Amino acid sequence: MGDNCTENCSTCVSECDERKKDYSDFRENPHPMSNIKKVIGIVSGKGGVGKSLVTSMMAVTMQRRGYNVGIIDADITGPSIPKSFGIREKAQATEYGYLPVKSKSGIGIMSINLLLDNDTDPVVWRGPIIANTVKQFWKDVDYMFIDMPPGTGDVPLTVFQSIKIDGIIIVTSPQELVSMIVSKALKMARMMDVPILGIVENMSYFKCSTCDEEHKIFGESKLEDIANEYNIDILAKIPLNPGLSPVCDKGLIEIFKGDWLENAADILNRKVDSI
Template sequence: MKIMSNECNHDCGACQEECDEKSFLAPMNAHSHVKKVIGIVSGKGGVGKSSITSLLAVLKQREGHNVAILDGDITGPSIGKTFGVDDTEIYSNGKEIIPAQTAHGMKIMSTNLLLEHPEDPVVWRGPILAGMIKQFWTDVKWGEIDYMFVDMPPGTGDVPLTIFQSLPLDGIVIVTSPQELVSMIVGKAVNMARQMNIPILGIVENMSYVKCPDCGKKIFVFGKSHLEDVIHKYDLNVLGQIPLDSELTKLSDMGMIEEYESDWLTELNTKVREF
């Protein structure tokens, strides 16, 4: 890290690189104080990134922290429904937006909360999508937040890049699934984060197995996991291998994910405490 002198006028060039990096950061809302910002990323869609975002937020909330979720998946928002706030009316005082609040007090901001009908498509080009994410950071009155989780759009394109550059991420969690192809996809997410100097807190393998309700045996419906190969190749910390669970699906559809309990969620919580 370069140390900038108090007398530096940027003409020396020694600190210019650091200044250039910081210049992309969007200003935090004036009436908000967010202590930690954690991005949840995936190299491709369909791996359950939003579900993992929701569960990590719930675990931190159960520790007694003030938690928020910024739904950065602008064109495919699902956080509002998962927490049962998709019908919440969002208010503004003309300068700031007041986020939705869940039954247990978590604060949520998602595109669907701003649409007249949840089924309305978000047909926007990249710069507008990126601008909306910045507005969720600068214009929403989050208040005092210990942990903000950002459900990021899948892939490594323009909009994820905007989040990496605009929000002060303290780290990311990578979500993957067991298929072999995902090893290459994970590599893209890992390399993007490292190029942007964002710490990788760990990796979660979602849809890892199904647990037999009779004997408790794990059934690997998508074949052998390649997680061990991935973590050794990219030197990653495993946060958990998450099963397919119909109870989780049911509660998510009902907007009651804050009520979910399971043995494996308790195991995941031991890793999340390290955040």
């Protein structure tokens, strides 16, 4: 325990002895009939940076490349994945467990919202329940993307403890505090011994359709400095796009046109093959 310890572990990513010994292992093996090759966590040091959007777009990008893709929506503070994909039906229970609901293009999706009678019902999703989602029957999944809870407190740490994750993608935005926030997410991943695949900057700029210039709405990006400091890859810079929000609201993320994550997909393929 350090001199500056507040004894509030939910706000800390320190590597002190007290913190380390609290890493209970909730991990569960997948259903014996499942075939999941790689599990990729999408994380952020804070909420509101577009983590769920990046999760959805990464899944769609990999699906378009011919991979079988699944998504676990583990963001209990805002499980928005089903809405982005226009999924309204509930997950069906079978002798194998709950079956993930398929999107229009065939992406398997599991979310707490697909198990509730009412989407607005409150829920406390603890470690063993999170781990249980991976025990459902996932057939032939090349890439399983997990939309992680935001932040670096106990909730995202519990997800790391619950499911074996092969690598993470960090999502951030171009604001002044981003360096501190990203460093916390990086330290959390390294504490849990999870490979960092790279970083995506959302809301990086706005490209004017009239003058074709890029406007930095949130100021100049610090992404290159952070990438150099921590020796991590920049996977993508996603612009502010007025067309994205209505597409997600209408559940049509799969038909949205945008190539911002193609480089991320290339790097993901290369790095995951070496894991």
